[in-house]
Amino acid sequence: MNTDKIRSVLNMLFLILAVASVVVYFACDDYKVFMYTCVTAISVKVIEFFIRFTNR
Numbered sequence: 001m002n003t004d005k006i007r008s009v010l011n012m013l014f015l016i017l018a019v020a021s022v023v024v025y026f027a028c029d030d031y032k033v034f035m036y037t038c039v040t041a042i043s044v045k046v047i048e049f050f051i052r053f054t055n056r
Contacts, residue, residue, distance in 0.1 A: 003055050010048040017041035 023039045047053065 003051055007048050007051055010044055010051070014041055014044045017044060043056065
């Protein structure tokens with residue numbers, strides 16, 4: 001699979017998780033759910049970041 005395509009999928013996943021984090025922050029009373037969602041979004045973005053700079 002092409003690395004540009006992988007990066008695009010990871011970016012879309014990050015955007016979805018970022019929006020989900022905002023929704024969970026305002027919708028849920030449990031702070032842990034927000035933290036799990038937010039940490040997952042950040043982890044996806046970090047993976048995409050490493051893919052971007054290791055393929056130069």
